[in-house]
Amino acid sequence: MQRDEPAASHLYLVGTPIGNLGDFSPRAKALLTAVDVIACEDTRHSGVLLSNLQARGRKISFHQHNTRTRLPQLLELLAEGNSLAVISDAGLPGISDPGEELSAAARAAGYPVICIPGPCAATTALVCSGLPSARFCFEGFLPAKGRERQTRLEAMAAEQRTTVLYEAPHRLISLLEELQSLCGADRPLQVARELTKRHEQQVGPTIAAALSHFQERRPQGEFTLVLGGCPAPAPVELDDATLVDRMQAAIRAGASTSSAARLLASETGISRRKLYGLIHDNTAD
Numbered sequence: 001m002q003r004d005e006p007a008a009s010h011l012y013l014v015g016t017p018i019g020n021l022g023d024f025s026p027r028a029k030a031l032l033t034a035v036d037v038i039a040c041e042d043t044r045h046s047g048v049l050l051s052n053l054q055a056r057g058r059k060i061s062f063h064q065h066n067t068r069t070r071l072p073q074l075l076e077l078l079a080e081g082n083s084l085a086v087i088s089d090a091g092l093p094g095i096s097d098p099g100e101e102l103s104a105a106a107r108a109a110g111y112p113v114i115c116i117p118g119p120c121a122a123t124t125a126l127v128c129s130g131l132p133s134a135r136f137c138f139e140g141f142l143p144a145k146g147r148e149r150q151t152r153l154e155a156m157a158a159e160q161r162t163t164v165l166y167e168a169p170h171r172l173i174s175l176l177e178e179l180q181s182l183c184g185a186d187r188p189l190q191v192a193r194e195l196t197k198r199h200e201q202q203v204g205p206t207i208a209a210a211l212s213h214f215q216e217r218r219p220q221g222e223f224t225l226v227l228g229g230c231p232a233p234a235p236v237e238l239d240d241a242t243l244v245d246r247m248q249a250a251i252r253a254g255a256s257t258s259s260a261a262r263l264l265a266s267e268t269g270i271s272r273r274k275l276y277g278l279i280h281d282n283t284a285d
């Protein structure tokens, strides 16, 4: 722990293990032992963890059903000079957990907000999936049903970056079926089950393989899905005259020659160099 932790009127977002108590950091433990107030998603669930630490701070429940009434009370505690920690049932508070709104409200009110990082199921699943991780999207939990769910699924299916999402065990098979119908059976997918726990498991490497695995074995435990991105579109077959027409139209609309070539290159997959050469050869000096 840093020497001045916990400091008065500071909010600490504290990461806790997602299954393996060995992942509880010394800094997180020290902070929780000494902080004045601990906002817990579930005071009973976190009670065991906190009583093992002999945490002396006052415990207050803070979850999705009491966020609105709790926020002003928690800000008031910060205003009185208390140090305040927020923890969720597991993982990093603020990632599909209470914490996001408190962090925003505390920052807007001018209080320092500090994260004591810890495990997060999304990034843990991502890095061991073997799928591209340099650029990725996080979807959290999809809406359970309806138009909004369908829209989000369609956007995910077209997304070129790797997507990470959470799902409850009883919905896993229907999600895999939906993904298969939108992305195709062979789209790369890794399902991470029970990360950091004794029965940790990875199921993949495609949507079809994961679906058939879980159709044979009822999904149990906690799941994070990592979906490979949609392949970039193949270059479109267009003749040179059409390509020149399209770039000239963009130039008439105000684009420079090089940005007209760049735009068409990103739309068609044809090299910018070739397009630039074409427009150059077909434009009168």
Ligand code: SAM
Pocket (backbone or CB within 6 Å): 018, 019, 088, 090, 091, 092, 093, 094, 095, 096, 097, 119, 120, 121, 122, 165, 166, 167, 168, 192, 193, 194, 195, 196, 197, 222, 223, 224
């Ligand atoms: N804040 C947490 C985090 O940082 O990972 C996530 C909280 S969210 C309410 C809980 C969901 O995270 C679970 O339903 C599951 O999809 C995923 N999850 C949590 N622990 C997991 C684990 N050990 N293995 C796989 N997925 C897990």
